[in-house]
Amino acid sequence: MLPIIALDFQTLSETEAFLDQFPVDEPLMVKIGMELFYGEGPKSLASLRRNRQLDIFLDLKLHDIPHTVERAAIQIGRLGVQLTTVHAAGGSAMIEAAKRGLIEGAKQAGVKPAKLLAITQLTSTSQAVLNDELGIEGTVMASVKHLASLAETSGADGVVASALEAPAISEEVADDFLIVTPGIRPQNSAVGDQVRVTTPDQAKSLGSSAIVVGRPITQAADAPAAYQQILQQWR
Template sequence: MALDRPDAPSALALVASIPDLLWVKVGLELFCSAGPDVVRQLRGEGLRVFLDLKFHDIPATMAGACRRAARLGAELITVHACSGREALAAAQAGACEGAAREGLDSPTLLAVTVLTSWDAARFRAELAVTESPDDYVPRLAALAVAAGIGGAVCSPHEVAVLRGAHPEPFALVTPGIRPAGAPAGDQRRVMTPAAAINAGASRLVIGRPISAAADPAAAFAACCAELSILGR
């Protein structure tokens, strides 16, 4: 579950309201507000943390950032695939080194391909990328694999193509998940939880359909019920 909350107290209150929750995603707003301590606090509550800061910089900076993130105990960490092969490889090495210093298992780095808020028309008009997201995403995923990255973040609509090219254990993590009937919000390429799993997703990221619900625990249970039909 994406912790769409502006500060640590509200994030911790949200997770406390959902007793069966295991994995949480900490994004930019919460991390900028609460800092590294929020990761430690969540881990102290027995939760596993996906740190979604989407690192994108020169190789040395990527390595240092991932080293520190791994030392916090984050088990999933995002980096931008378009930072390039050298930076991705440096990030992977830094994460492994940081985890080893703390006696932790190495985290899985996830290469962000194309954000789910983009559509093909804006991709061409604003970024001058002539390839559609459907063509560009496999290119970035292949770059991540070549750099030794353990997975990718992609739209659920790209999962089937990527899974065909990159079998397990390569992880495919999909935001843009919306249960049937939920509003899309600022996401453009969305899919229901069951459809994304059937397409080959390893993990789903669900935020506002749960966190903004009148009863987050009930919304979480409904998502779990949909997935339990699939045996996941």
Template sequence: MMTKPIIALDFKNMTEVTDFLAPFDEALFVKVGMELYLQNGPALIKEIRAMEHEIFLDLKLHDIPNTVKQAMYGLGGLDIQMTNVHAAGGCTMMTAALDGLRAAGSEAALIAVTQLTSTSEEQMQREQLIQVSMNDSILHYAETAQQAGLDGIVCSAHESRIITDKLGTSFLKVTPGIRTAEDAVGDQVRVATPEYARQNGSTHIVVGRAITQDADPVAKYQIIKKAWGTEC
């Protein structure tokens, strides 16, 4: 189920996106997050899809069930391949999100964010008052997401194996925080290399600054794709 690496387009506008994508001579899988989408809107999605790139729309919806359902219905009208909600919103909210997405006719994969890769276990326990381990918290969120009918979760590569062992290989494990051994960690905490993610059962990896801020993004993408083990 492994796919090509997902590149996080951490840019402000379509001009920056176009400048970044222009040197690539292949269709990519890209992530559009809040910074880019909220400043540019749905038109940006259409422009990127016109370039034949697949899109993971990463907005992490988290609100009362009806609000999320209606918001997801609106997003379902976009030509996207993956989107997400926060698992902390609960089973009813996640089910409502899926209902809204499918009611709009979208077949996009819907996944749930568990714990951000910028969050440490100590921070989770101190600030969220979740006193179980990081692994137990993420596994619980994953089980709830699967119960709600979602396709998978966002987690770090360090939790992918336990999710696979408990919930099966077909349940998506989308793992941000991917770096090569030489890259700076930045504001991430639970980071991993592409090789580690592959060996630990991740189905998708998300790579941002390690590619977008490299002096040669195309070459760096090829290095990460090879390390990830797919020639898609």
């Protein structure tokens, strides 16, 4: 899977201006998150794909009662995106509901269902935050492993976790279970608000199925060159 570029922009015009730096025929996989989706809506996805070979990871991190999540997932399923997310902390019934919704929405639209990823612990969550603020006992690693197992048994296709946890997750899940890892920073790159980070090549060696990279590409002086560097390190 190609490195996933996190398009954390406020507007569609900003997003398109960024993508215009890349050749039109270059296959790319991009992540659309809350910032752009809430600002521009579902039609922005069709606009971005109209003239480009884009695969889309729609990262809205659904987390609500199962009925509400299922109804929301039906809407997402209709969009024809490749990946989307729920919070594993919502529990098995919620994850199962999201999966049902994605399948139903895709059926209605005549498209392939999105693969469902469950968020384990955000890469900004430190040990202190987990224990002292969230009130969850034990280590971050133990929490991630538990949530990954829960996600798999509840029908998710994979998880989102730090690459640092990928080896431990791999021991708990099937070989085809996806481990998508944000918190990727090239050597000597600013960490920002991430805590559990790795370089692209480290993520590959640790067993990540795919990496998500935002600011090291989107804020680079030469975004295509930064992307190619990360792509080569990932490969």
